[in-house]
Ligand SMILES: NC(=O)c1ccc[n+]([C@@H]2O[C@H](COP(=O)([O-])OP(=O)(O)OC[C@H]3O[C@@H](n4cnc5c(N)ncnc54)[C@H](O)[C@@H]3O)[C@@H](O)[C@H]2O)c1
């Protein structure tokens with residue numbers, strides 16, 4: 001189990017669920033952050049592949065933390081909503097016992113979500129890999145200056161954007177930073193990459209939805225400090241001449257599927273898509 005350790009209610013729920021699971025003969029471990037708050041055995045980050053299920057108690061940020069811990073192993077994840085927005089979390093505390101019973105009795109299906117791999121290249125050598133469920137972002141590190149980002153897709157130089165940054169999002173990430181930057185919303189079942197500039201200083205910039213197999217190369221053309229990040233959680237500083245290659249990852253995030261049409265329901269409920277200023281009368 002992984003929890004948002006800033007939320008006592010999430011920790012309390014995790015303790016209750018641990019008791020419930022143990023009473024049914026299951027072993028329960030918690031990540032090292034959670035272990036500072038509860039008396040449960042701790043699992044090392046390298047051991048997340050040994051779990052049958054990872055339950056994340058928190059919002060999207062906590063779920064993403066669990067995703068990064070499970071990325072190498074494909075361990076199924078169930079996000080329990082103790083957050084603000086919780087767009088990707090699949091269930092609320094109220095329904096958790098019935099979700100866990102379904103999982104333990106083999107009645108749950110798993111939804112595999114595409115991930116990204118960003119390779120940081122320096123002088124022709126790979127110096128780092130970052131994986132992401134939502135997006136990879138290359139953006140300016142200082143507030144005052146605009147930067148120019150060159151984008152190449154499958155070997156074709158596409159354009160150079162004068163902008164604050166470039167987002168390469170997955171369909172899951174299309175409802176996150178990409179949405180705020182004016183990009184489109186994609187059903188997470190679609191296989192595609194979304195390329196969106198952040199605050200581009202041009203009238204001819206439109207988001208591109210590219211084939212999932214595309215290779216996108218991002219390069220900073222202007223002077224200034226730039227940062228590469230994955231899901232807002234891991235960050236690397238670029239040096240001049242660095243290149244970032246973004247592709248679909250061979251890893252997948254496996255989410256326990258709780259509610260059919262979860263994405264369409266959350267579009268209505270959380271993104272207020274179903275709100276109509278003229279009501280239902282038309
Ligand atoms: N201006 C922006 O919209 C902006 C800026 C930075 C980061 N982000 C997003 O924050 C994400 C990390 O989330 P966090 O909770 O750790 O940071 P955070 O606390 O900064 O939260 C950002 C918000 O994005 C929501 N969010 C995250 N993933 C989502 C998804 N797939 N669909 C819909 N909403 C989603 C979260 O619920 C939260 O409300 C990054 O992957 C990035 O997409 C957004």
Ligand SMILES: Nc1ncnc2c1ncn2[C@@H]1O[C@H](COP(=O)(O)OP(=O)(O)OP(=O)(O)O)[C@@H](O)[C@H]1O
Nearest residue numbers: 003004005006033058059060061062083084085086
């Ligand atoms: N134990 C922890 N260690 C480090 N960071 C944590 C920990 N618990 C929570 N966080 C971070 O705190 C932030 C807030 O958590 P989370 O996203 O789960 O809640 P939220 O912001 O209320 O919900 P939402 O993301 O759904 O709006 C996230 O960036 C998350 O990764």
